[in-house]
Amino acid sequence: MNQITIASIIVAAGLVVAAFLATNGGVQNGSGVKTFDIVMQNNQYQPSEITANVGDRVVINFENKDQVAHGVALAQFNATVPGGHIQPGRTARMEFVADRVVSTDAALCGGPNPTDKTDTHGEELIVNII
Numbered sequence: 001m002n003q004i005t006i007a008s009i010i011v012a013a014g015l016v017v018a019a020f021l022a023t024n025g026g027v028q029n030g031s032g033v034k035t036f037d038i039v040m041q042n043n044q045y046q047p048s049e050i051t052a053n054v055g056d057r058v059v060i061n062f063e064n065k066d067q068v069a070h071g072v073a074l075a076q077f078n079a080t081v082p083g084g085h086i087q088p089g090r091t092a093r094m095e096f097v098a099d100r101v102v103s104t105d106a107a108l109c110g111g112p113n114p115t116d117k118t119d120t121h122g123e124e125l126i127v128n129i130i
């Protein structure tokens with residue numbers, strides 16, 4: 001291998017690592033769709049923070065393992081789940097195009113303030129579009 005080949009391999013490896021880090025746990029395919037699977041349990045969301053890039057189509061699949069319904073919405077993207085809530089024991093899907101930079105809390109029961117960790121339900125789903 002010559003130096004240019006080695007340099008190319010290093011650059012390519014760096015891009016792969018950067019792409020992996022940028023997904024922050026989400027799965028991104030080649031068409032700019034970023035998919036997250038979030039489990040609701042004990043009034044906590046796991047993961048409780050997700051990050052996508054401006055221009056991504058974001059798909060969030062929720063599974064509610066609690067005995068109460070949980071509400072999620074992102075007014076900035078006119079996005080929510082059917083009926084606005086994920087019913088106990090059910091799954092639901094939320095999808096939107098991330099067309100602007102934002103950092104907010106999508107958990108309706110937990111209140112709109114991302115820095116407030118003391119809400120009644122204790123729920124936070126921080127959505128960062130960078």
Ligand SMILES: [Cu+2]
Pocket residue numbers: 069070071109110121123
């Ligand atoms: Cu809730």
